[in-house]
Amino acid sequence: MANNIESSVNSVSSLEKRKQNSSKSSNLRPSPTVGMTNYSAIAESEEFKALKKKKNKFILPITIFFLLSYILLPILTSYTTILNNNAFGDIAWVWIYAFALFVMTWVLCMIYVRRANEFDKDAEKIFDKEKAGDYE
Amino acid sequence: MNAIGLSFFVAIVGLTLFVTYIASKRTNSASEFYTAGGGLSGWQNGIAIAGDYLSAASFLGIAGAIALFGFDGFFYSIGYLVAYLVVLYIVAEPLRNLGKYTLADMITARFDQKKIRAAAAISTLTIVLFYMIAQLVGAGALIQLLLGIDYWIAVLLVGVMMTIYVLWGGMAATSWVQIIKAALLMIGTVLISILVLWKFNFNILGMFTEMKSVTANGEAYLHPGVKYTNGLDTISMMIALVLGTAGLPHILMRFFTVKDAKTARSSVVYATWIVGIFYVLTIFLGFGAAAFVGSDAIIAANPAGNMAAPLLAQALGGDILMSFVSAVAFATILAVVAGLVLSGASAFAHDLYGQIIKKGKVTEKEQMNAARLASVGVSVFSILLALGAQTMNVAFLVSLAFCIAASANLPVIIYTIYWKNFNTTGALTAIITGLISALVLVALSPNLWAADGSMAFTGEALFPLTNPALVSVPLGFLGGWIGTLVGARADQRKYAEVDVKANIGLK
Numbered sequence: 001m002a003n004n005i006e007s008s009v010n011s012v013s014s015l016e017k018r019k020q021n022s023s024k025s026s027n028l029r030p031s032p033t034v035g036m037t038n039y040s041a042i043a044e045s046e047e048f049k050a051l052k053k054k055k056n057k058f059i060l061p062i063t064i065f066f067l068l069s070y071i072l073l074p075i076l077t078s079y080t081t082i083l084n085n086n087a088f089g090d091i092a093w094v095w096i097y098a099f100a101l102f103v104m105t106w107v108l109c110m111i112y113v114r115r116a117n118e119f120d121k122d123a124e125k126i127f128d129k130e131k132a133g134d135y136e
Numbered sequence: 137m138n139a140i141g142l143s144f145f146v147a148i149v150g151l152t153l154f155v156t157y158i159a160s161k162r163t164n165s166a167s168e169f170y171t172a173g174g175g176l177s178g179w180q181n182g183i184a185i186a187g188d189y190l191s192a193a194s195f196l197g198i199a200g201a202i203a204l205f206g207f208d209g210f211f212y213s214i215g216y217l218v219a220y221l222v223v224l225y226i227v228a229e230p231l232r233n234l235g236k237y238t239l240a241d242m243i244t245a246r247f248d249q250k251k252i253r254a255a256a257a258i259s260t261l262t263i264v265l266f267y268m269i270a271q272l273v274g275a276g277a278l279i280q281l282l283l284g285i286d287y288w289i290a291v292l293l294v295g296v297m298m299t300i301y302v303l304w305g306g307m308a309a310t311s312w313v314q315i316i317k318a319a320l321l322m323i324g325t326v327l328i329s330i331l332v333l334w335k336f337n338f339n340i341l342g343m344f345t346e347m348k349s350v351t352a353n354g355e356a357y358l359h360p361g362v363k364y365t366n367g368l369d370t371i372s373m374m375i376a377l378v379l380g381t382a383g384l385p386h387i388l389m390r391f392f393t394v395k396d397a398k399t400a401r402s403s404v405v406y407a408t409w410i411v412g413i414f415y416v417l418t419i420f421l422g423f424g425a426a427a428f429v430g431s432d433a434i435i436a437a438n439p440a441g442n443m444a445a446p447l448l449a450q451a452l453g454g455d456i457l458m459s460f461v462s463a464v465a466f467a468t469i470l471a472v473v474a475g476l477v478l479s480g481a482s483a484f485a486h487d488l489y490g491q492i493i494k495k496g497k498v499t500e501k502e503q504m505n506a507a508r509l510a511s512v513g514v515s516v517f518s519i520l521l522a523l524g525a526q527t528m529n530v531a532f533l534v535s536l537a538f539c540i541a542a543s544a545n546l547p548v549i550i551y552t553i554y555w556k557n558f559n560t561t562g563a564l565t566a567i568i569t570g571l572i573s574a575l576v577l578v579a580l581s582p583n584l585w586a587a588d589g590s591m592a593f594t595g596e597a598l599f600p601l602t603n604p605a606l607v608s609v610p611l612g613f614l615g616g617w618i619g620t621l622v623g624a625r626a627d628q629r630k631y632a633e634v635d636v637k638a639n640i641g642l643k
Contacts, residue, residue, distance in 0.1 A: 040632040071375070071378075078366075091340075098214050105412060
């Protein structure tokens with residue numbers, strides 16, 4: 001089945017038909033043949049590389065940050081007693097730390113959505129270029 | 137069981153069956169069955185994720201753990217919540233962009249090989265099975281207490297209900313059962329928390345001061361170390377909690393019920409808020425139960441503390457509130473096991489049967505039949521196991537499921553999305569090393585071995601940690617890395633495709 005469609009795609013040469021087919025055959029395996037999305041060309045393009053770099057520069061440091069702040073809590077509670085001191089009244093620092101992790105989760109959640117919406121815009125541009133046939 | 141209590145139960149069973157009936161009318165394709173046609177909105181899926189995630193272990197288990205062990209019980213709440221950042225930042229969007237019905241779909245989007253699909257399906261089934269037995273055994277014990285019926289009737293009751301939801305209503309019914317349950321659970325928890333706060337005159341500082349003297353642990357109750365005294369074990373457990381969620385098949389499956397990565401993203405945000413608020417409130421459930429029920433009464437009802445929340449409800453609001461909370465606990469169990477059946481059935485019917493045995497050449501009708509048959513199979517098999525596992529320690533089974541998810545699934549997910557040179561051999565060795573090391577280390581751990589004969593086997597445990605994640609998660613990553621070095625070079629063109637799809641969602 002896949003081969004049939006692929007060969008039929010190969011046989012059409014006009015740009016117009018090619019675009020129609022490429023949207024229909026979205027679940028097919030890619031190949032650099034005419035009419036299919038050229039993923040390698042997109043992956044090699046400057047705009048995609050820039051988007052990926054931007055994404056990784058955002059995701060990696062924050063991921064390291066929240067994992068470290070998280071795992072620091074059991075390390076501190078297991079090997080020190082500094083969090084047992086009271087912060088407010090009889091509320092010890094350990095509760096404040098734990099609550100700060102909750103706040104951290106919500107805040108990072110919102111930050112992620114805001115940044116991801118920006119990334120979406122960059123991705124849109126790549127979609128548009130792909131539709132216009134710039135990655136053939 | 138009084139009349140009010142019975143009417144709550146009947147209302148919940150009736151409502152969920154009604155939802156299933158509505159859903160059954162449109163559940164007529166494999167896509168509808170597994171993913172509700174990908175048609176859920178962000179808030180619907182977000183609430184359903186929360187409903188799927190806040191299991192009886194969370195509601196009853198954490199409330200009990202905080203009641204008995206103070207801050208140490210709260211460790212679970214922290215780990216289960218921060219886990220959502222791992223899901224959001226690393227897994228959710230690429231998973232939605234690459235997968236179709238199952239985790240195996242996502243990995244085979246890059247490595248289209250049967251043995252990898254089989255390995256992923258087997259690890260999914262292993263996790264589902266452990267999690268399911270834990271939920272069913274817990275459910276049986278709980279409903280036995282709540283309704284005063286025999287354990288085996290209780291397990292059968294839950295088992296039959298979950299089978300009905302999944303068999304006729306598929307993912308649409310399961311999602312709505314989870315949404316209804318999440319709403320009920322939040323209402324119940326907020327209500328109890330307000331009552332607890334009211335008892336403490338809405339004075340949080342005063343509540344902490346009072347908690348210093350109400351338990352036998354004294355001031356230590358408010359500090360870590362009442363239950364967890366082995367540092368490495370605590371750290372290991374926390375690793376399993378934070379990394380396991382992103383590898384749990386029934387949670388991952390929920391991301392295929394929305395149409396794109398943007399919606400997947402917004403559903404995680406909804407889920408994080410709901411789950412986070414719930415976990416903050418577990419403090420009030422736990423403190424309230426310790427103060428107004430007392431640890432002696434809690435332990436007398438159930439040694440693990442699982443009855444703390446229902447008993448607190450009774451102490452604060454009498455039989456009516458107790459009945460409501462019990463009914464919510466029942467709905468909680470049903471929603472979680474239905475999701476588990478669905479993810480187990482998808483691994484069986486879609487991965488093993490449809491893609492491997494039939495090589496993807498199945499008609500829509502055959503797919504549906506296989507999915508329904510697999511659902512019944514998974515249900516019956518887990519009911520039988522649960523009937524024989526009445527005395528198993530539930531908390532141990534749940535933490536094992538999280539540990540396998542973190543060790544066997546997370547490394548392969550991360551490598552598949554982010555590592556250019558990752559290859560077929562690496563994918564296979566990552567799954568197998570993670571799965572086997574988690575299972576073997578648990579088999580050698582103090583969960584099963586005790587010198588005094590109090591566990592399944594008598595003798596010294598060869599592996600000292602109760603939760604092996606500290607060792608087995610790095611082993612999973614290491615296995616994938618070594619496999620990649622040994623195996624053939626990765627197909628760079630294929631990675632280009634996965635990379636583009638995962639990052640921008642281009643189909």
